[in-house]
Structure formats: structure tokens, C-alpha cells
Amino acid sequence: MRTRTSRQMTQTQAAYTLLLPFLAVYALFLIYPFFRGVWISLHDWNLLAVAFNPDAKEFVGLRNYERVMWGRNIEWSLFAAPFWQVLGLIGLALAVLLRLGDKLSRFNAIALGVASLLLIVIPGFHAGEGGRWFDRRFWPTVGNTLVFVGLAVPGVTISALLLAAAVNRETRAMSMLRTLFFLSQVLSVTVVTLIWQIMFSPRQGLIANITQAVGGTPINWLTDQQFAMAAIVIATIWWSLGIAMILFLAGLQDISKDLYEAAALDNATGARAFWYITLPNLKRTITVVVILQIILHFQVFGQSHLMTQGGPNDSTQVLVRYIYQTGFRDSELGRASAMAVFLFVIMGCFSIIQFVVGREIPE
Amino acid sequence: MNRSYYWLVTALAIPAFTWLVPTIWMVSLSFQPNDVLARTTSSTAFGLIPLPFTWDNYAALFSFGQTPAWFLNSLIVAVGMTLGVLAVSTTAGYALARLEFPFKKTITVICLIGLMVPEQAVFIPLYTMFADFGWHNSYHALILPRMAVPIGVFLMMQFFRAIPKDIEEAARLDGVTWLRIFWYVMLPLARPAMMTLAILTFLYAWNDYLWPLVSAQQREYFTITLGLASIQSNFAQSEGLGRVMASGVIASLPVVILFLIFQRYVVQAMTVGGSKG
Numbered sequence: 345m346r347t348r349t350s351r352q353m354t355q356t357q358a359a360y361t362l363l364l365p366f367l368a369v370y371a372l373f374l375i376y377p378f379f380r381g382v383w384i385s386l387h388d389w390n391l392l393a394v395a396f397n398p399d400a401k402e403f404v405g406l407r408n409y410e411r412v413m414w415g416r417n418i419e420w421s422l423f424a425a426p427f428w429q430v431l432g433l434i435g436l437a438l439a440v441l442l443r444l445g446d447k448l449s450r451f452n453a454i455a456l457g458v459a460s461l462l463l464i465v466i467p468g469f470h471a472g473e474g475g476r477w478f479d480r481r482f483w484p485t486v487g488n489t490l491v492f493v494g495l496a497v498p499g500v501t502i503s504a505l506l507l508a509a510a511v512n513r514e515t516r517a518m519s520m521l522r523t524l525f526f527l528s529q530v531l532s533v534t535v536v537t538l539i540w541q542i543m544f545s546p547r548q549g550l551i552a553n554i555t556q557a558v559g560g561t562p563i564n565w566l567t568d569q570q571f572a573m574a575a576i577v578i579a580t581i582w583w584s585l586g587i588a589m590i591l592f593l594a595g596l597q598d599i600s601k602d603l604y605e606a607a608a609l610d611n612a613t614g615a616r617a618f619w620y621i622t623l624p625n626l627k628r629t630i631t632v633v634v635i636l637q638i639i640l641h642f643q644v645f646g647q648s649h650l651m652t653q654g655g656p657n658d659s660t661q662v663l664v665r666y667i668y669q670t671g672f673r674d675s676e677l678g679r680a681s682a683m684a685v686f687l688f689v690i691m692g693c694f695s696i697i698q699f700v701v702g703r704e705i706p707e
Numbered sequence: 708m709n710r711s712y713y714w715l716v717t718a719l720a721i722p723a724f725t726w727l728v729p730t731i732w733m734v735s736l737s738f739q740p741n742d743v744l745a746r747t748t749s750s751t752a753f754g755l756i757p758l759p760f761t762w763d764n765y766a767a768l769f770s771f772g773q774t775p776a777w778f779l780n781s782l783i784v785a786v787g788m789t790l791g792v793l794a795v796s797t798t799a800g801y802a803l804a805r806l807e808f809p810f811k812k813t814i815t816v817i818c819l820i821g822l823m824v825p826e827q828a829v830f831i832p833l834y835t836m837f838a839d840f841g842w843h844n845s846y847h848a849l850i851l852p853r854m855a856v857p858i859g860v861f862l863m864m865q866f867f868r869a870i871p872k873d874i875e876e877a878a879r880l881d882g883v884t885w886l887r888i889f890w891y892v893m894l895p896l897a898r899p900a901m902m903t904l905a906i907l908t909f910l911y912a913w914n915d916y917l918w919p920l921v922s923a924q925q926r927e928y929f930t931i932t933l934g935l936a937s938i939q940s941n942f943a944q945s946e947g948l949g950r951v952m953a954s955g956v957i958a959s960l961p962v963v964i965l966f967l968i969f970q971r972y973v974v975q976a977m978t979v980g981g982s983k984g
Contacts, residue, residue, distance in 0.1 A: 358885035366799035
């Protein structure tokens with residue numbers, strides 16, 4: 345083996361030669377920017393001032409995080425937000441009880457427990473006597489993002505699941521329907537918002553035209569605080585149902601046909617078969633799809649930015665749009681970076697959960 | 708094929724139609740005259756049928772306005788990004804999957820961690836970096852950041868791992884160098900995976916919005932996705948609804964055609980992309 349000519353590369357040399365281009369761009373355009381982002385978040389960093397004079401930044405430690413997430417006289421108490429906290433307590437109790445009764449796997453018990461605990465702790469913070477949040481918009485923005493995720497994820501998951509179960513047949517008609525439901529997924533966010541902005545328009549919109557034709561009064565979807573978030577969610581469901589449907593179809597392929605035949609003998613077909621066979625066997629796929637959707641939709645930007653501009657009255661302001669505005673409209677890169685780090689931490693938690701779920705719980 | 712099947716198809720026609728309507732509407736509006744649209748958007752069948760019909764919007768789009776230039780920008784950026792991502796991903800993917808070298812595990816893990824970093828978490832530092840280099844408003848500013856996303860490396864790594872080892876070993880015994888094995892033996896085998904990665908990257912490049920929004924501030928460097936966003940905020944006054952819709956149709960055409968031709972690859976690519984970054 346050692347007789348090979350010295351001109352030839354060793355395996356190690358070949359490996360590093362092949363790896364070098366990627367590692368170079370990776371280090372330069374992903375790893376370095378990431379740490380630089382953390383570094384910016386520790387500074388008072390005005391976009392325009394620093395652009396003209398690189399020394400115009402000032403190290404402020406963690407103060408940006410304080411300015412974004414904290415306030416003066418912030419207190420914590422149980423029942424500051426009774427609804428969410430009671431919900432959290434119920435969840436915690438359920439997690440413990442169901443785990444003791446062995447009705448819940450350890451993984452699910454921990455997941456429910458942690459989620460409930462967060463639900464008890466986080467809404468408990470509030471500005472006390474004479475106090476106020478330093479940034480009044482940050483937590484409401486996070487809340488809006490969560491509302492968006494809370495509506496879009498179940499919306500996409502449930503409709504994708506039902507459609508997948510319906511079109512899971514190898515016929516021409518069904519394959520055409522699959523194509524059709526997936527088609528909107530390839531469009532860009534700006535095309536989607538263009539279509540839906542005008543669909544929802546109270547004067548020119550198709551929805552308003554149909555409403556008027558049947559004698560109703562058109563709704564100001566995008567400028568009415570009650571409907572703006574719903575409008576964005578509808579557009580999002582229309583746009584992003586395809587991937588979820590495809591993942592469910594892949595999951596459905598793995599369910600043995602024998603199960604359905606056996607169930608048919610017991611008179612379980614159609615909806616009953618769906619409930620008793622499809623759903624339990626699809627648990628893992630559903631978990632994967634839900635986590636994936638949470639990661640995807642937590643980063644929502646275009647729909648809110650283009651359809652409602654965060655309005656009306658900040659009701660559709662979402663986290664990424666707030667980061668963008670703080671950075672590029674208000675030129676406050678330090679604060680914006682602190683929020684970006686916050687976003688990364690949340691995304692990181694879900695990525696880890698995704699990783700763990702992807703590896704474990706073989707059923 | 709029993710009766711319940713036909714019931715199912717009939718029942719599915721309703722969601723299918725609902726799903727199709729927004730797209731049909733956009734296409735139909737793009738073929739209607741702007742002065743009609745200014746009065747009403749529901750001339751025939753709620754505007755879903757383009758009557759009165761006109762080609763004017765498309766003619767106007769190509770004779771003046773920036774849409775053709777934006778379209779070209781998108782094409783350059785998407786093709787450049789696709790080639791760039793393929794180049795760095797196939798090489799790195801092969802090395803990580805098939806070669807033995809010191810610190811292999813460490814490097815693999817470092818690459819894996821990068822999957823967790825979302826674009827939204829690094830776009831501010833990237834912006835300041837590129838501003839320092841004076842790179843904004845250029846094609847490479849739009850292309851380079853995506854080449855650093857390790858999703859392609861992992862796609863290729865998984866593919867190369869599945870190829871039987873004996874193909875390589877036979878070539879090694881003949882004294883073929885590693886780089887030649889990569890180029891002449893492995894790359895031809897990797898075509899399906901490269902196709903999936905190419906489509907994933909092309910779609911991403913074509914549809915990306917946030918990074919072009921911060922990086923390309925001069926209208927000459929807008930991609931079509933960004934350009935469309937810039938005209939939709941004030942479509943009513945400036946260009947007329949029909950022309951904006953025509954821009955939307957033009958902006959969607961390449962990805963829709965790509966989808967209809969390479970449906971299997973597109974679905975696969977988007978599923979991989981959706982599930983891993």
C-alpha cells in the first residue's frame with residue numbers, strides 16, 4: 345500500500361481538499377455571522393452611525409436583552425393571567441396523573457409537563473405598581489407570533505391529514521388532486537400575498553364580491569382587528585398545506601393494508617377506520633409534522649409584512665417583522681440582534697426536540 | 708372502483724376547486740383590461756373567466772417597466788446559487804460520507820449544528836458584514852449566504868453513504884486517485900440526489916424574500932420576488948391591477964413549470980427542505 349507514488353494525495357489530503365470550499369463559505373457566512381450577531385447584541389449599535397464611523401458602537405453588556413425583555417418593577421405572581429396559568433396548572437396535573445396511571449409515555453409526559461410549566465411561569469410576569477416594560481411591543485409581538493402558530497399549525501395539520509387520507513389512492517383522479525393541492529406550495533410568498541391581498545380586498549376582492557352577491561356586507565379582512573390574523577392564517581394554510589400532506593401520504597403508505605381489511609370485517613370503514621386505525625398509526629408522523637410546522641411558522645414574515653404591515657393596531661405584528669423593523673427602520677441593530685438571539689434560542693429548542701423525536705420513539 | 712369512491716371524488720371536488728380559485732383568479736385578472744378592473748373585478752363569473760379579454764398587460768410588462776430585468780436577475784441568482792450549492796455540497800458530502808480523515812466526527816457535528824441556525828437569526832450580522840465589504844446590490848451578495856447552509860451537504864452525505872463500498876474499492880485497487888473516483892465514479896451515480904438538491908436550491912433562490920429585501924436596495928438588483936413585493940404595496944394607483952397580476956403570473960411561471968415537469972423531484976426536494984431547514 346505504501347508504494348503509491350508520492351504525487352498522489354493521501355486520503356486525508358483528498359478529504360480536506362474536497363471539504364475546503366464548503367467549510368470556507370460555512371465558516372465565513374454562517375458560523376462567523378452567528379457569533380457576530382451575538383456580539384452585536386451586546387452593543388449599542390446604530391446602523392447608520394456605525395456605517396459612517398466604525399467606533400460609534402458602545403459595549404453595553406446584556407442591557408439590550410434587558411431593554412427588550414424586561415422592565416421596571418416587574419413582578420411575578422400566580423394568576424396574573426388567570427386563563428393561561430390555570431390552563432398550565434391543569435396541564436401539569438394531567439401530566440403527573442396520566443404518567444402515574446401509565447397512560448402517557450415518558451417523553452409525552454415530560455413534553456406536556458414542560459409546556460405547562462412554561463404556561464404557568466411566563467404569563468405570570470407583569471409590570472407592578474408604577475412599573476412598565478421597557479419595550480411595550482416585544483412580548484405582545486411574541487404573543488401574536490404564538491397566536492399565528494397556534495392557528496396555522498393545527499389548521500394546516502388537520503386539513504392536510506384529512507386530505508391525505510382522502511387522496512391516498514393510486515388512481516388518475518387522485519394523483520391529479522395531489523398535484524393540485526401541492527401546486528400553491530411552490531409559489532413565492534410575494535405571489536401568495538399578492539393573490540390573497542386582493543382576494544380579501546373589501547372593494548375588489550373575490551370574497552367580497554361573492555359575499556355581496558349572496559346579500560351580505562363585505563368584511564374588511566385585512567384592516568379589521570378581528571379578522572386580520574385570520575386572513576393571514578387562511579392565506580398561510582392555502583400556501584403551505586402541500587408539504588404536510590406529502591409527509592402524511594408517506595406515513596399512510598407505511599400502514600399495512602391488512603389492518604384495514606381486518607377492521608372492515610368488524611364493520612369499521614370510512615370515518616371509523618380513520619379514527620381507530622389511521623390516527624393511532626400516524627402518531628409519529630403527526631408529531632414530526634407538527635414540530636416542523638411550528639419551526640416553519642414561528643419564522644413567519646412575508647405574510648404579515650406584505651398583507652397587513654403588522655396592523656391593524658399591531659395585531660398581526662410578528663417577531664421576525666419586529667426584528668426587521670427594529671434593525672432596518674429604527675436602525676437599532678443591537679436591540680434587533682438581541683431579539684434575533686431570542687428567536688434562535690426558541691428555534692434551537694424546537695430543533696433539538698425535532699432531532700430527538702426523529703431519532704427516538706419507535707412505536 | 709365502487710360507489711363510495713365516486714362519492715369521495717365528488718366530495719373532494721369542493722376543496723379542490725377552492726384551492727384552485729385564487730390561482731385561476733390571478734391568471735384571469737391578468738388578462739383583463741385595467742380600465743374594466745378599475746370599475747369591477749367581477750365582470751364574468753366573479754372575474755374567474757377573463758372576459759373582456761386582452762393581452763395588453765403582458766405586452767406592457769415586456770415593453771416598459773422593470774419586470775423583465777427582475778426576472779433576469781432571479782434567473783442569474785437562482786442558477787448561480789444552484790451551481791454554487793451543488794459544487795460545495797457534493798464535494799463536502801462525499802468527503803464526509805466516504806473518506807476517513809482526522810477530526811471527521813467533529814467536522815460532521817459542526818456541520819450538523821449549522822442546520823439549527825435559521826436565516827432570520829443571522830441576517831443582521833450578514834448585512835453588516837456585506838456592508839463592510841461593499842458587497843450589497845450585487846449578484847454574489849444574493850448568492851453566497853445560501854451556499855453556507857449545510858442542508859445540501861447532508862442530503863449528499865446521506866446519498867453517498869448508501870452507495871455500496873465495492874465500487875470505490877475496485878477503483879482504488881486500480882490506483883485511481885480519490886479525486887478522480889469522486890469525479891468519474893461517484894458524481895455520475897449521484898445524479899438523482901443532485902437533481903433533488905438543484906431543484907430545492909432553485910426554488911429557494913427564486914422564492915427567497917427576506918435576504919434580498921435587506922441586501923438589494925437598488926431596484927436594478929431586485930429579484931422578481933422582491934420586485935413583486937415592491938409593486939404590490941401600491942398597485943392600485945401606479946400600474947393597474949391587471950399588470951400587477953401579470954407580473955405575479957410571470958413570477959410564478961418558472962417554478963410552476965419546474966413543478967409540473969419534475970413533479971416527483973420537486974415534491975421530494977420540498978419535503979427534504981421543509982423537514983431539515
